[in-house]
Structure formats: C-alpha cells, structure tokens
Amino acid sequence: MFKKILIANRGEIALRIIRTCKEMGIRTVAVYSTADRDSLHVRFADEAVCIGPAQSSESYLNIPRIMAAVEITNADAVHPGYGFLAENASFAEICTEYGIKFIGPTADQIRQMGDKITAKETAQRANVPVVPGSDGLLSSFEEGLKLAVEIGYPIILKATAGGGGKGMRIVWNESEFETAWDSARREAGASFGNDGIYLEKYIEEPRHIEIQVAGDQFGTVAHLSERDCSIQRRHQKLVEESPSPFMTTELRDRMGEAAINCAKAINYEGVGTVEFLVDKYRNFYFMEMNTRIQVEHTVTEEVIDFDLIKEQIKIAAGIPISGQNYIPTLHAIECRINAEDVWNDFRPNAGKITSFHSPKGHGIRVDTHVYAGYAVPPFYDSMIAKLISKARTREEAITKMERALDEFIVEGINTTVPFHKALMKNEDFRKGNFHTGFLSNFDFGAIKRD
C-alpha cells in the first residue's frame, strides 16, 4: 500500500480524499495556491506545500510545480480528484515516468476516452448502442447536409474535442444547417483548438443516466449502478440521485452490462463513469466515459454503502476487486450548493461567509470545505458544499432533503439553497417526471427569497 499520497486538488474533494487516506493509515500531502492558505485541506493534511499564486494555471494546473511538491515530500502516489488534472493524460504519463502512481487510469486509457469520436468508436466495437450518425468527423459541410437528410431532422452537431455543450448545435431543418455548421466549427476551434465536428440524430427530451464502474489491474470490471443527472442548467449538474426514478431492473442490467463492456474494451483500471442518453422508450445510447472520480460519486456511496475513494486507492495499489455488481438498497439525492445568485442568472458570488450552519441528523451527509469566516475565492468553481439525503424511498429522501435545506444557513454570500427548496416542491420533480431540458422551462424568477 502507498505510504504517502499527494492530493493535486483543493476544496471538498481534497478533504474527502484526506479522510479516506487517514482511515487507511496513509500519510497525505496537500498542495495549495496562495488563495487557499486558510483552507481546511491545508489544515487536515499531514503536510502542505504552497505551489503558486491563485490563478489555476500557476498552481493546481501547473504540472512542474506539482511534481516538485511530489519530489520534496517523497510522496509515492498522486490523487488528482476531479477537474484540474484529473483527465490530463500527459500528467498521468509524467507521474508514471517519475515512478509515482497516478491514482486513476493509465494515460492511454484517458486518451482513448478523451476524444469523443474515438470513444464512440470504442463503444461501438464493444457492441454498446450509440446514437446513429456520421462515421467519425465530417469532412465538409456538404457531407453533413447529405447525411442529415438520410438520418432525418432534428440532428445535432458536436465537437469531437467537446465538453460542456461547447461546439454543440441542434439543427431542426435544412435551412438552419449552414449557420449551425459555421458557428459550431468556430466555437469548437476557439474553445478547444480543434474544430473537428461530427453529426448525430438528435434524441429529444433524453434523460442523462450514468453508470458507475470499477475495473482492477487484472481485467475484472463491475458496475455499481446508476445515477440520474438530468437536472442540469447549461450543462452544469445541480442535482443527482440514485437510483434513477426512471430505472427498471431490466434496464439496469442492460445498461450495466453495456458500461462494463465499454470499460473492458479499454482494459479500464480505476473507477469511472459511462454516461448514457436514455429516451422515453428506454432506448439508451453511449454518450461519453469519464475517467475520474466525479462530484456525484457520493450518491452511489450512500446507496450501496461503499467508499469509492478507498476503492480507487486499492485498485491503484494492485488489489483485485470482487467483480460483483451492486444495486441500490436505499435512495440518495445530492443538491450541489454553489456560491451563486439564482436571481441573477446563477452569477458566481465570491466573498466572506459570515455565518454557516450545516444541516445534520439521520440520513444527512454534507461534504464541504467551508466554515464561518471562510472567504470563497473568485478563482475556482463555485461549489461550496454537497448536501446528500438518504432514505428508504425517494419520497422520504425528498422530505429529508427539504428538512435539511431549511436547516442550511449560509450568510454573507448568495447560494443555490433557495433553488433547491423550490425544486423539491416542484410537482414534476417529485413525480420523477423530468428530462435534461427540465430546467430550461423552470421559473427561476419565482424562487422565494428566505
């Protein structure tokens, strides 16, 4: 087992990783920017190294500085968390060259899922359903136009380097095609330095359901059931839950098997997530694979009673997994509490938290790095806490969440708590009647002020 893990991250996930390391008897090294001097991950780690100024490119994204911290502290492994360098294949490769274990998949596995078209081809080879569309990149506007007629409108143009909806355009009919093509290419080129575009049939009103998988170094892969992440705003997830209210035992078996086949196709090592679009007829289609621990891993932990960070570390250390699949016995819901102003287009809202009280009690989990007196820096993502409720049924989990949201006190900055209170009261949400477009019709203006 590792003796010392350096955590190349900040915020709640850095704390989350430190907690598991402590329980496993592994020493921890925190790295931090000058903006994070007063952060809890710095306090709770055994050692801490300042790696640079506030700007991420000079600190949490700066590979030479992180490698220097690894070297001076003698860490034998690096945990990248999520975001920052978690899916940076070069970073994984550099760690390996230095004889440091990157806790996650190999550089090669990251690359095979990093490019959307390659990932889709891999899924197809593994007999996993994919959305009908172009064979790889479109070489010209004319080729796209011709294919769109064959497939039938609506279609969607996507950037192969894409993510977060960038370079993505829905095209409802032929007259819109050229404008959409030009703007998708321009946006993809500007955002990713890669203007490669492919085409797919547009699946209307899909759910986003993802399967958690784990694979060890010996080729064993298992699934740990699904999370429903359909409650998103502008490609930012706000609520996740497990099980999905749309799931059936039969669909879970089929999606679980498909996810396992995706992971096996790349000899996947580590915990990962296979994302699917699911239409109203319960057809599912491979979308992408995330080769990292995700923010929402916590809902899976709650419903199958598993420490996924511990699993990651054990897999990285070469310990085999059982190969058993796990299905939820409880229901868990996570609300992302962001320092954002819900009445002002969710504008990020940095500043000092003057008063903070976290909900507690049976079935409630709060993962957070903030406290009263903490100043949320403006340089990083705005998530300040994850509030997770767990109960025997979805209805009870919602009731518990409402109770917990009422107990959540954050003063000094605006948060997304009022949004979550309104969502929990929404009839369609309560019925499990939603898809990825749900929040585009949500009346944010009607959210009550506390």
Ligand code: MV4
């Ligand atoms: C789609 C789609 C419908 N049809 N692909 C959005 C992010 C990117 N990773 C893939 N996305 C979508 N791809 C086809 N063929 C609808 C979306 C989509 C979406 C997907 C998941 C969660 C939220 C979403 C919001 C809008 C559109």
